[in-house]
Amino acid sequence: xxxxxxxxxxxxxxxxxxxxxxxxxxxxxxxxxxxxxxxxxxxxxxxxxxxxxxxxxxxxxxxxxxxxxxxxxxxxxxxxxxxxxxxxxxxxxxxxxxxxxxxxxxxxxxxxxxxxxxxxxxxxxxxxxxxxxxxxxxxxxxxxxxxxxxxxxxxxxxxxxxxxxxxxxxxxxxxxxxxxxxxxxxxxxxxxxxxxxxxxxxxxxxxxxxxxxxxxxxxxxxxxxxxxxxxxxxxxxxxxxxxxxxxxxxxxxxxxxxxxxxxxxxxxxxxxxxxxxxxxxxxxxxxxxxxxxxxxxxxxxxxxxxxxxxxxxxxxxxxxxxxxxxxxxxxxxxxxxxxxxxxxxx
Amino acid sequence: xxxxxxxxxxxxxxxxxxxxxxxxxxxxxxxxxxxxxxxxxxxxxxxxxxxxxxxxxxxxxxxxxxxxxxxxxxxxxxxxxxxxxxxxxxxxxxxxxxxxxxxxxxxxxxxxxxxxxxxxxxxxxxxxxxxxxxxxxxxxxxxxxxxxxxxxxxxxxxxxxxxxxxxxxxxxxxxxxxxxxxxxxxxxxxxxxxxxxxxxxxxxxxxxxxxxxxxxxxxxxxxxxxxxxxxxxxxxxxxxxxxxxxxxxxxxxxxxxxxxxxxxxxxxxxxxxxxxxxxxxxxxxxxxxxxxx
Amino acid sequence: xxxxxxxxxxxxxxxxxxxxxxxxxxxxxxxxxxxxxxxxxxxxxxxxxxxxxxxxxxxxxxxxxxxxxxxxxxxxxxxxxxxxxxxxxxxxxxxxxxxxxxxxxxxxxxxxxxxxxxxxxxxxxxxxxxxxxxxxxxxxxxxxxxxxxxxxxxxxxxxxxxxxxxxxxxxxxxxxxxxxxxxxxxxxxxxxxxxxxxxxxxxxxxxxxxxxxxxxxxxxxxxxxxxxxxxxxxxxxxxxxxxxxxxxxxxxxxxxxxxxx
Numbered sequence: 001x002x003x004x005x006x007x008x009x010x011x012x013x014x015x016x017x018x019x020x021x022x023x024x025x026x027x028x029x030x031x032x033x034x035x036x037x038x039x040x041x042x043x044x045x046x047x048x049x050x051x052x053x054x055x056x057x058x059x060x061x062x063x064x065x066x067x068x069x070x071x072x073x074x075x076x077x078x079x080x081x082x083x084x085x086x087x088x089x090x091x092x093x094x095x096x097x098x099x100x101x102x103x104x105x106x107x108x109x110x111x112x113x114x115x116x117x118x119x120x121x122x123x124x125x126x127x128x129x130x131x132x133x134x135x136x137x138x139x140x141x142x143x144x145x146x147x148x149x150x151x152x153x154x155x156x157x158x159x160x161x162x163x164x165x166x167x168x169x170x171x172x173x174x175x176x177x178x179x180x181x182x183x184x185x186x187x188x189x190x191x192x193x194x195x196x197x198x199x200x201x202x203x204x205x206x207x208x209x210x211x212x213x214x215x216x217x218x219x220x221x222x223x224x225x226x227x228x229x230x231x232x233x234x235x236x237x238x239x240x241x242x243x244x245x246x247x248x249x250x251x252x253x254x255x256x257x258x259x260x261x262x263x264x265x266x267x268x269x270x271x272x273x274x275x276x277x278x279x280x281x282x283x284x285x286x287x288x289x290x291x292x293x294x295x296x297x298x299x300x301x302x303x304x305x306x307x308x309x310x311x312x313x314x315x316x317x318x319x320x321x322x323x324x325x326x327x328x329x330x331x332x333x334x335x336x337x338x339x340x341x342x343x344x345x346x
Numbered sequence: 347x348x349x350x351x352x353x354x355x356x357x358x359x360x361x362x363x364x365x366x367x368x369x370x371x372x373x374x375x376x377x378x379x380x381x382x383x384x385x386x387x388x389x390x391x392x393x394x395x396x397x398x399x400x401x402x403x404x405x406x407x408x409x410x411x412x413x414x415x416x417x418x419x420x421x422x423x424x425x426x427x428x429x430x431x432x433x434x435x436x437x438x439x440x441x442x443x444x445x446x447x448x449x450x451x452x453x454x455x456x457x458x459x460x461x462x463x464x465x466x467x468x469x470x471x472x473x474x475x476x477x478x479x480x481x482x483x484x485x486x487x488x489x490x491x492x493x494x495x496x497x498x499x500x501x502x503x504x505x506x507x508x509x510x511x512x513x514x515x516x517x518x519x520x521x522x523x524x525x526x527x528x529x530x531x532x533x534x535x536x537x538x539x540x541x542x543x544x545x546x547x548x549x550x551x552x553x554x555x556x557x558x559x560x561x562x563x564x565x566x567x568x569x570x571x572x573x574x575x576x577x578x579x580x581x582x583x584x585x586x587x588x589x590x591x592x593x594x595x596x597x598x599x600x601x602x603x604x605x606x607x608x609x610x611x612x613x614x615x616x617x618x619x620x621x622x623x624x625x626x627x628x629x630x631x632x633x634x635x636x637x638x639x
Numbered sequence: 640x641x642x643x644x645x646x647x648x649x650x651x652x653x654x655x656x657x658x659x660x661x662x663x664x665x666x667x668x669x670x671x672x673x674x675x676x677x678x679x680x681x682x683x684x685x686x687x688x689x690x691x692x693x694x695x696x697x698x699x700x701x702x703x704x705x706x707x708x709x710x711x712x713x714x715x716x717x718x719x720x721x722x723x724x725x726x727x728x729x730x731x732x733x734x735x736x737x738x739x740x741x742x743x744x745x746x747x748x749x750x751x752x753x754x755x756x757x758x759x760x761x762x763x764x765x766x767x768x769x770x771x772x773x774x775x776x777x778x779x780x781x782x783x784x785x786x787x788x789x790x791x792x793x794x795x796x797x798x799x800x801x802x803x804x805x806x807x808x809x810x811x812x813x814x815x816x817x818x819x820x821x822x823x824x825x826x827x828x829x830x831x832x833x834x835x836x837x838x839x840x841x842x843x844x845x846x847x848x849x850x851x852x853x854x855x856x857x858x859x860x861x862x863x864x865x866x867x868x869x870x871x872x873x874x875x876x877x878x879x880x881x882x883x884x885x886x887x888x889x890x891x892x893x894x895x896x897x898x899x900x
Contacts, residue, residue: 050439107623107624109438110438114574114578114623115620115623118575118616118619118620118623119616121571121613122613122616125613172755173754175756176754179748179753179760181748182753183736184740186729186731187729187732187740187743189731190732190788193691193711193723194723194728194729195729196710196715197691198712198740198741198743199715199716199744200740201710242446245439245442245443245446246443249443281450281457282451282454283454284450284454285449285451285452287447288443288447289429289444289447289448292433292436292447293432293433296433296440313736314764314768315756315761
């Protein structure tokens with residue numbers, strides 16, 4: 001059965017539907033959809049770092065927090081207007097996130113994961129205790145988005161801003177991975193040694209991956225501050241990191257579409273879990289384990305077999321342009337002709 | 347001088363605790379090359395189970411200790427067999443997420459069965475609470491019991507590892523799982539035993555520690571990070587290193603808490619992890635450097 | 640003209656002297672074979688030349704440019720290509736994308752150009768894909784262009800790796816056991832391919848190889864390593880008769896009698 005939608009059409013429909021939400025939904029649903037879009041940004045950014053570039057770094061929630069704190073503090077302490085404070089927060093997160101590339105050059109796997117996690121917890125501690133700058137554990141109120149003189153309220157305002165930013169960032173990521181940069185990331189993930197021999201500078205591309213995920217997380221943070229109207233260390237802790245990690249695993253690592261799916265599923269799941277009250281954690285933990293056992297490559301793999309859902313690493317689908325010449329026999333993948341019969345008895 | 351003595355005693359006691367948990371982490375790492383994120387939560391469950399036996403059912407402390415250890419052993423074996431073994435080939439991320447899932451399940455179970463979100467469960471002290479003087483330092487007898495118990499567990503474990511057949515199989519598997527398989531060692535079963543023993547050690551640590559520290563469902567992760575810091579400091583592949591690391595972290599925490607500020611106490615272990623992994627990834631006693639060539 | 644010049648190259652790992660004072664020259668357009676018992680340091684030699692390992696002593700120059708101490712990407716951009724013993728095709732990409740990666744360092748599009756899909760980036764992608772297609776045709780693998788990188792046999796993967804290296808127009812290519820596991824027919828094909836690469840593209844080749852047939856058939860000269868030391872150098876027929884070489888192998892592979900038949 002051929003699905004009528006490809007991934008591009010799906011995204012188009014999704015964003016179109018999201019555009020209509022403020023007109024029809026109550027404030028709570030509006031908030032949830034807004035949050036969902038921020039999760040999409042977080043998941044896409046994290047997937048570029050972990051899924052594409054293969055860097056098992058667990059500091060993204062901290063970058064999220066730094067973006068929120070950066071944007072919020074620039075407004076509250078320095079009186080900066082939002083359109084300056086927000087990029088400021090995002091860039092701050094990007095810079096700090098990029099600094100993590102240095103341990104990433106020497107560490108990998110668990111060691112990278114746990115050292116970045118330690119860094120994240122250290123950042124959390126700083127946010128909690130550096131009272132003079134960060135207002136400590138209680139946090140501080142952040143201004144809502146004020147779009148006057150336009151006749152748009154703060155809730156709708158932040159919603160549409162998030163909508164625009166999400167579309168832009170998803171589009172950038174989509175294009176970025178379908179280019180030599182995306183191929184370089186996958187090369188770094190799949191074979192560092194061969195990648196170097198092809199001229200790919202590991203430091204540069206790892207740093208780029210960290211910078212991108214830091215920037216995306218920081219941007220999400222800068223949008224989160226006015227959404228909540230409040231900034232405190234709570235939302236940027238280990239649990240947030242777990243949510244982000246789960247999103248990309250559930251959705252599918254190494255796939256932009258997977259990140260979007262994962263974010264949508266997670267938002268839905270978190271809402272669903274509210275119904276479980278006291279057994280929330282048990283349900284969540286069981287779902288995680290079930291996912292990892294039965295769909296470890298993510299939900300998106302279910303879709304990737306369908307036409308229109310592939311995610312090539314080049315900027316147009318070469319399948320349409322380069323096909324074996326018609327004169328050649330249509331051979332099975334491993335070559336039916338005797339010339340190409342499998343010889344390597346491994 | 348009084349303060350230093352107090353801090354020293356306190357540091358050694360918590361250090362013994364970290365040493366035990368770090369020992370569990372290192373043992374499992376040596377065998378399986380992976381770190382079990384839920385290790386701290388297994389510790390926590392061990393403590394809660396002991397609470398049930400000792401406080402709720404009134405069994406004597408030592409019996410509760412043994413039962414908790416046995417329960418830890420069983421739970422570890424089950425977790426390995428059911429959850430980790432099928433995922434072992436899937437790579438880090440899957441194992442991590444499975445461990446996270448396990449962590450949630452354990453925490454949720456603890457809250458559901460024994461208490462609420464922040465409830466601490468009180469564990470009565472085993473010995474009289476009045477301090478006695480050891481070499482001029484005032485200590486609470488419970489601290490001595492913890493220390494003695496921890497040393498006993500470590501000694502038992504060391505003996506097991508060095509002198510029994512199982513211990514040698516564990517060593518072989520840790521060094522080279524493929525070769526071990528070729529030689530006929532039942533590697534999967536060794537993993538099960540390793541996890542079981544690691545969890546049992548964590549359980550014993552919980553029981554020893556429970557009378558001194560309050561036990562609560564969220565203690566798992568905090569303890570995991572600190573003990574991981576200890577294991578890394580000692581060099582993740584070295585068992586004596588884990589023990590040394592544990593005491594060191596305990597002392598660093600106590601000293602920084604006493605002389606700098608209590609807030610620094612928490613963060614000192616994070617800093618240790620970052621510094622060690624970046625500048626000295628093989629830790630104090632680890633053999634091979636963790637870098638790839 | 641000397642394409643590669645190695646002088647007194649030494650490297651030790653934690654007390655083990657893996658290479659000891661190795662010196663040799665390679666002229667442009669030669670096909671050189673490197674042989675030796677397992678553990679002789681052959682792959683280490685390649686790794687050191689290509690920059691993956693840092694030599695403790697000695698000099699290496701590529702086409703007159705000193706390359707010792709440079710990092711692999713820099714050496715690659717000076718015209719060195721490399722294939723690996725264990726196939727290093729990227730499993731997360733298709734075969735065509737793998738070969739396109741071979742042109743990475745010659746492409747210009749940066750992150751911003753990619754994110755915004757500028758026209759120059761798209762044109763560059765198209766041109767790269769076309770070149771990659773051509774490279775696959777050159778080695779006869781274009782029918783697998785859209786297969787995942789590792790869905791093929793090792794022999795096929797190795798040939799694709801060669802295409803991936805060739806696309807970058809290197810001056811010198813280091814090959815690590817290109818023929819391992821290949822059947823007799825495939826070795827003959829590889830022999831022809833290597834000659835074509837040298838004749839048609841002017842690429843100098845250095846290959847580590849155990850397959851005698853290939854070494855004898857295609858190499859102009861052969862170097863023999865044992866325990867990190869170069870013990871012989873010369874034409875294949877000379878090497879085969881060299882008593883030191885035979886002794887190093889204990890007669891297992893280079894039995895002159897067997898070779899004569």
